Amino acid sequence: MTGPAPKDWIxxxxxxxxxxxxxxxxxxxxxxxxxxxxxxxxxxxxxxxxRDAMDGLARYPDPESADLRAALGELHGLDAxxxxxxxxxxxxxxxxxxxxxxxxxxxxxxxxxxxxxxILAKTVGATGVAVANENWAASVDGILQAVTPRTRLIYxxxxxNPTGAMLPFSExxxxxxxxxDHVLLVLDAAYGECVDDPAYEAGARLVDRANNVVMxxxxxxxxxxxxxxxxxxYGPAAVMDVLNRARLPxxxxxxxxxxxxxxxRDQDHLAAAVARNNEERAWLTAALAxxxxxxxxxxxxxxxxxxxxxxxxxxxxxxxALMADGYILRHLPGQGLANxxxxxxxxxxxxxxxxxxxxxxxxxxxxxxAGEAPA
Ligand SMILES: *Cc1c(COP(=O)(O)O)cnc(C)c1O
Numbered sequence: 001m002t003g004p005a006p007k008d009w010i011x012x013x014x015x016x017x018x019x020x021x022x023x024x025x026x027x028x029x030x031x032x033x034x035x036x037x038x039x040x041x042x043x044x045x046x047x048x049x050x051r052d053a054m055d056g057l058a059r060y061p062d063p064e065s066a067d068l069r070a071a072l073g074e075l076h077g078l079d080a081x082x083x084x085x086x087x088x089x090x091x092x093x094x095x096x097x098x099x100x101x102x103x104x105x106x107x108x109x110x111x112x113x114x115x116x117x118x119i120l121a122k123t124v125g126a127t128g129v130a131v132a133n134e135n136w137a138a139s140v141d142g143i144l145q146a147v148t149p150r151t152r153l154i155y156x157x158x159x160x161n162p163t164g165a166m167l168p169f170s171e172x173x174x175x176x177x178x179x180x181d182h183v184l185l186v187l188d189a190a191y192g193e194c195v196d197d198p199a200y201e202a203g204a205r206l207v208d209r210a211n212n213v214v215m216x217x218x219x220x221x222x223x224x225x226x227x228x229x230x231x232x233x234y235g236p237a238a239v240m241d242v243l244n245r246a247r248l249p250x251x252x253x254x255x256x257x258x259x260x261x262x263x264x265r266d267q268d269h270l271a272a273a274v275a276r277n278n279e280e281r282a283w284l285t286a287a288l289a290x291x292x293x294x295x296x297x298x299x300x301x302x303x304x305x306x307x308x309x310x311x312x313x314x315x316x317x318x319x320x321a322l323m324a325d326g327y328i329l330r331h332l333p334g335q336g337l338a339n340x341x342x343x344x345x346x347x348x349x350x351x352x353x354x355x356x357x358x359x360x361x362x363x364x365x366x367x368x369x370a371g372e373a374p375a
Pocket of ligand 1: 114
């Protein structure tokens, strides 16, 4: 009666929890601000390219994503032969764990970091090592202290999700300089497009001179194509060769390849979306701070807001109150952020509505009336 047995370590794996897409009991249209989807939409040329792909559904896609890799290489000044496209950037992130870590090995990530990293470490039977953040970003000193002879991988999301904080490139270089070369440093730049701090670099320059650094990027955030699942990784030839052996043969759909290619060629659309996002990010940060919330300065398309500990003003209560009004934010108590909410930057109208609702919540003036909240 026992049936097939999975590996022991799979059984204590808690599955990834996505941002909620439906509000519990809301009677108004729902605004989803829980998954860091871009409020500004994809390039219309990308949408048209995905539609065109419907004419070719009877054929397998290009197994190498060659046109997309060439365009990415040209755009970013990278060697296209060392780019691997994947089913979202989750796929290369996952391949890295499967190819480089296993039972007895350690995988380091930040305590407040992308929740997939802990899942990937467990999936391959490795031990996840969560390092405390410093000023909400990854702690270079903390990570260096956590490295042991068993460390195989370090996942570092820069900027960080869910905090929005960023490390300057000088800190990434300091981390790299302190690492033994058996450790693979993975720089996840999912939000790289919306950084405006000049001290930032996503990491390609470091990849080019190291044998143990990989950068991952995605079309899911500022390119606004998450439904098509396209991401990519750039790394040293030896590492990319390993990932290419292990990946599935036709891993990026034809619609995904074509839409991403069109999106890469429409940098004007991307730049406009980033400009609007960053303007709204500044507005929302100031508006929330004015209500007394403790807002972490963000370099992404979301902000993390800290709530007072006082009854009636907690993050859990704010989460439920906004949910009742049809605004879905992200509460991450499982990651140790019980008194914070992560709020994706929405359209100007959505951001003003969220700010008005949270202002009413913090004033205690009652959320039932918050729709007509005082200006
Ligand atoms: C959204 C996100 C990803 C990307 O996911 P995709 O698989 O590319 O959709 C990767 N890393 C971080 C930190 C993210 O927030």
